[in-house]
Amino acid sequence: MDADQTPAPIPVFTSEIDEARETAIMAGAMAGLMLGELRKNVSALLKTAQCFRRNADAWPRKFLPPDLESITFVLSAVDEIRDLMLCRQYHAPDLRPAAVSDTPSPPTFAEVVKAPPEPAETRPQQPSKPRHQPAAARRDAAKPSRRALPSTRLIVDLSGCHPTKKPHPASLCNALNDALGGRLAVSAVSTTCSGNLILHASAPASSAQALAAHRSLVWSTISPLLGITDLAEPPMYPADPWHKVVFHRVPLMQPGALPSDRDFIREVAKRNQLPGTQYRIGNVRFLLERDKAPREEVTVRVDFIEQEDARRFLRDGIFLFGSHCRATRYKLRSSNGRRTSGGHG
Numbered sequence: 057m058d059a060d061q062t063p064a065p066i067p068v069f070t071s072e073i074d075e076a077r078e079t080a081i082m083a084g085a086m087a088g089l090m091l092g093e094l095r096k097n098v099s100a101l102l103k104t105a106q107c108f109r110r111n112a113d114a115w116p117r118k119f120l121p122p123d124l125e126s127i128t129f130v131l132s133a134v135d136e137i138r139d140l141m142l143c144r145q146y147h148a149p150d151l152r153p154a155a156v157s158d159t160p161s162p163p164t165f166a167e168v169v170k171a172p173p174e175p176a177e178t179r180p181q182q183p184s185k186p187r188h189q190p191a192a193a194r195r196d197a198a199k200p201s202r203r204a205l206p207s208t209r210l211i212v213d214l215s216g217c218h219p220t221k222k223p224h225p226a227s228l229c230n231a232l233n234d235a236l237g238g239r240l241a242v243s244a245v246s247t248t249c250s251g252n253l254i255l256h257a258s259a260p261a262s263s264a265q266a267l268a269a270h271r272s273l274v275w276s277t278i279s280p281l282l283g284i285t286d287l288a289e290p291p292m293y294p295a296d297p298w299h300k301v302v303f304h305r306v307p308l309m310q311p312g313a314l315p316s317d318r319d320f321i322r323e324v325a326k327r328n329q330l331p332g333t334q335y336r337i338g339n340v341r342f343l344l345e346r347d348k349a350p351r352e353e354v355t356v357r358v359d360f361i362e363q364e365d366a367r368r369f370l371r372d373g374i375f376l377f378g379s380h381c382r383a384t385r386y387k388l389r390s391s392n393g394r395r396t397s398g399g400h401g
Contacts, residue, residue, distance in 0.1 A: 207263065207264040207265070207294040207295055208256060208257045208258075208259045208262070208263055208264060209254050209255070209256055209257070209264055209294065209295035210254070210255040210257065210264040210267045210268055210274075210292055210293070210294060210295070211248075211252050211253070211254055211255075211292065211293055211294070211295045212252060212253040212254075212255065212274070212275075212278070212290060212292050213252055213290050213291040213292065213293070214251050214252050214253060214282075214290060215250065215251070215252065215290075216287075216290065217282075217284055217287055217290060218284075219282040219283055219284055220282070220283030220284070221281065221282055221283035222282075223281040223282065225244060225245040225246070227281060228242075228245040228253075228278055228281060229242050229243070229244065229245055231277050231278065231281060232245075232255070232274065232277055232278065235273055235274075235276075235277040236270065236273070239270075240257065240258075240262040240266055240267060240270070241257070241258035241262050242255050242256065242257060242258065242262070242267070243256050243257070243258040244256040248338055248339060249317035249318070249321070249337075249338075249339050249340050250317070250318065250321060250337065250338075251318075253278070254295060255267060255274070263294075264294035264295065265294060267292075268292050268293070268294065271289060271292045272289060274292070275289045275290070275292075295338070295361070298338045298339070298359035298360060298361060299359070299360045299361075299362070299363050299365070299366035300357055300358070300359050300360075300366075300385070300386035301357070301358050301360060301366050301369055301370060301383050301384070301385065301386060302343070302355060302356070302357050302383065302384050302385070302386045303355065303356045303357075303358065303369075303374055303376065303381045303382070303383050304355050304381060304382045304383075304384065305353045305355075305379070305381055305382065306353060306354050306355065306356050306376050306377065306379070306381050307352060307353050307376070307377045307378070307379050308351070308352055308353065308354060308377070309377065311350045311351060311352045312350025312351065314342055314354070317339075317340045320340050320356070321337050321340065323376055323377060324337065324358075324374070324376070327374075327375040327376060327377075328369075328374060328375055336360060336361050336362050336365055337358060337359065337360060337361065338359040338360070338361050339357075339358075339359040340356065340357075340358055340359075341356070341357045341358075341359075342354050342355070342356055342357075343355040343356065343357055357386055369383045370383050370384070370385060
């Protein structure tokens with residue numbers, strides 16, 4: 057450097073926006089380095105998960121490895137990291153110096169006069185698009201991309217348990233929230249027709265995945281309230297949206313005598329060869345009209361946990377109590393109060 061040459065000035069933040077931008081750049085670079093280290097272990101983790109999936113059915117549920125809690129926590133954390141690192145909808149400003157900018161300077165008046173006129177049909181400022189755009193593509197383009205929200209319902213599978221107590225839902229909520237110590241929160245506790253518990257996490261701060269990461273704490277808190285003291289920790293898994301199917305003209309063994317939910321689930325498994333129905337059916341509801349006399353046939357709505365089960369019965373129908381019953385997709389009531397489930401039983 058020459059003696060008379062002035063050293064480069066030290067950059068000074070002229071506004072809080074500039075300071076925030078520089079901080080974000082440094083944090084992003086650090087996150088990139090850390091993600092690079094994390095990526096090295098993803099391959100080994102994936103192979104471990106594949107090995108577990110191949111052999112999980114042969115392992116007793118009570119001997120599942122405790123590492124699954126860590127995997128659930130990591131997946132939940134990575135999902136949150138992705139949301140934090142994704143760019144916003146607007147475009148980030150160009151941070152390159154003006155001297156190396158690729159944007160050409162605007163032409164002068166003399167250059168515009170000398171330049172030949174452009175063809176009328178040429179429109180470089182607009183991207184080309186097909187003349188006949190498919191309707192599906194237009195609908196997809198009109199809808200903003202939206203990632204599915206995480207489940208807020210955690211199912212505690214009690215199929216292998218026999219609770220001797222039935223505590224009030226408020227007692228379970230208070231005990232869980234006290235045990236979680238403010239880290240997470242449970243807003244409600246409900247029971248499925250098969251006897252499983254559903255823990256409703258308080259959104260948006262809590263989710264089913266976050267609660268599952270503390271499954272040992274959850275079970276040690278609720279098991280004494282249920283009167284269960286000598287049973288290992290049961291399976292817990294997030295509840296995806298149920299797939300509702302309506303079965304029409306389901307015969308009854310006696311007019312007006314409805315079977316219990318458990319008996320109905322056993323009938324579905326017995327007649328249709330559905331293994332593990334305790335994990336596949338969420339709710340059973342008989343759709344009855346109050347002003348009707350006892351009937352020999354009824355309409356039943358079944359909430360399936362697995363979408364493949366719902367698709368199978370919608371396609372093939374179902375066998376119940378010695379009859380083949382038609383199936384339709386369940387729909388909510390319209391504003392005029394009429395049922396729109398695709399027909400009556």
